[in-house]
Amino acid sequence: MKDQTASLKTSLDILPANSPVRETRQIWDKVLKHLRERYGQAVCESWLKSVEVSDHDQGTITLIVPTRFKRDWIITHYAEAILSIWQQMDNTIYSIDVLVASTKLKEVGPEAKNEESEVRKEHIHPPVTWSAILDPRYTFENFIIGKPNEFAYAAAFNVATSPKAALGSNPLFLCGGVGLGKTHLMHAIAWHIRRNQPERNVIYISAEKFMYQFITALRNKDILSFKEKFRAVDVLMIDDVQFIGGKDSTQEEFFHTFNALIDQNRQLVISADRSPSDLDGIEERIRSRLGWGLVADINPTTYELRLGILQSKAEQMEVQVPSEVLEFLAHKITSNIRELEGALNKVIAHSNLVGRAITLEGTQDILRNLLRAHEKTITIEEIQRKVAEHYNIKLIDMHSARRSRYIARPRQIAMYLTKKLTQYSLPEIGRRFGGKDHTTVIHAIKTIEMLIEKRKEIADDVALLSRMLQ
Numbered sequence: 001m002k003d004q005t006a007s008l009k010t011s012l013d014i015l016p017a018n019s020p021v022r023e024t025r026q027i028w029d030k031v032l033k034h035l036r037e038r039y040g041q042a043v044c045e046s047w048l049k050s051v052e053v054s055d056h057d058q059g060t061i062t063l064i065v066p067t068r069f070k071r072d073w074i075i076t077h078y079a080e081a082i083l084s085i086w087q088q089m090d091n092t093i094y095s096i097d098v099l100v101a102s103t104k105l106k107e108v109g110p111e112a113k114n115e116e117s118e119v120r121k122e123h124i125h126p127p128v129t130w131s132a133i134l135d136p137r138y139t140f141e142n143f144i145i146g147k148p149n150e151f152a153y154a155a156a157f158n159v160a161t162s163p164k165a166a167l168g169s170n171p172l173f174l175c176g177g178v179g180l181g182k183t184h185l186m187h188a189i190a191w192h193i194r195r196n197q198p199e200r201n202v203i204y205i206s207a208e209k210f211m212y213q214f215i216t217a218l219r220n221k222d223i224l225s226f227k228e229k230f231r232a233v234d235v236l237m238i239d240d241v242q243f244i245g246g247k248d249s250t251q252e253e254f255f256h257t258f259n260a261l262i263d264q265n266r267q268l269v270i271s272a273d274r275s276p277s278d279l280d281g282i283e284e285r286i287r288s289r290l291g292w293g294l295v296a297d298i299n300p301t302t303y304e305l306r307l308g309i310l311q312s313k314a315e316q317m318e319v320q321v322p323s324e325v326l327e328f329l330a331h332k333i334t335s336n337i338r339e340l341e342g343a344l345n346k347v348i349a350h351s352n353l354v355g356r357a358i359t360l361e362g363t364q365d366i367l368r369n370l371l372r373a374h375e376k377t378i379t380i381e382e383i384q385r386k387v388a389e390h391y392n393i394k395l396i397d398m399h400s401a402r403r404s405r406y407i408a409r410p411r412q413i414a415m416y417l418t419k420k421l422t423q424y425s426l427p428e429i430g431r432r433f434g435g436k437d438h439t440t441v442i443h444a445i446k447t448i449e450m451l452i453e454k455r456k457e458i459a460d461d462v463a464l465l466s467r468m469l470q
């Protein structure tokens, strides 16, 4: 640590007092102090000692490190912490780039390192600028394959393992709903290439950030240097392009840049929560171009996939979770994988906290809130429709005032199920069943509760309907 502050001091001394570089370095010194407190002296010695900070530019801090290996390590382990500490001192900063100083530069010798970093910027190679931080857990090894995602996985793996842009898969367009693994697969491609073909340059960036950079360049009439930056990029991945959109002229330029990259045989990987043809606010021509390569869908999860993912996560965390708990979660949380993981984490965290083993009952308790939120997605209309279908009555009779039993009973069952499966209040339920009073709803619920006790065929009907609705 001493060495480093010494070397920084040297460079600080030659800078004027009000230099922005000086200011940046002073902040960096403070950041280092925080990091030392958080991670210990040893970590700072081995990883952060040789890092140099360059002046920041449009909200981005640039760190310069001697090797690719260090770059990757710092990006995955410390970049987020550095950014958040930095933001506490300067809230105009929103991202961090970690660059590798060129080998040429290293040959110049250690003195060169103390020079103004602006000088060095020109030597920087490779330009990993803009690549967002990659999550170290998002690898192919950690990706569980099942029917819904096997095609997308294979397509992503093919891109990651081909030495050049993958034939017939350029661009690779990953599409699927929220939390189904698009980002995971993109990071996995990046990790795989960084590990196995380190000479290839991979950029992973959100569509929003990409567009922001793009529009800024456009505004500054700097589009040439924008394109220039991509010359050294072999694989460009843009996540969540459903957020792209904009003025015609912007799209026009974007389209050209995009075409140029493909013409130069750069691999593009794009993701969106919908298919190219469903992207709003994007010109037809661009939409169709996005679908020219390979469009790989990630479909909603199946029970088997959800169970497989839970088993693997529990194993990764080295926690013993009873299989009935995993089955319960896989059965109950069907929306997406992010929520599934969240639920498992909650259960594990809770058992750690109270120091008790994980049980099915405990899990049901903990997740009551979460499940309730999930059950909200069952609508009254769905319940009314299913119940009407089941009893062969008209949907409109769910709202009618007819009292004959063959209509009134199904209506009461529908009210009962609405109370059980949704968050609606009694008066609201009354309103949605043709403007009835809440006492009518209470009466319906009591009647059905009583009938469930007394009559098996009613109990069976209610159980079946409630299973179908969930």
Ligand code: ADP
Pocket (backbone or CB within 6 Å): 137, 138, 142, 143, 144, 145, 149, 176, 177, 178, 179, 180, 181, 182, 183, 184, 185, 309, 337, 338, 341
């Ligand atoms: P998306 O980008 O499609 O919204 P993510 O890639 O962020 O979804 O995935 C959400 C979470 O689910 C992440 O934590 C990811 O690791 C996990 N996940 C998704 N698919 C899988 C899978 N097949 N195997 C293991 N984990 C997965």
Ligand code: MG
Pocket (backbone or CB within 6 Å): 182, 183, 184, 239, 240
């Ligand atoms: Mg995502």
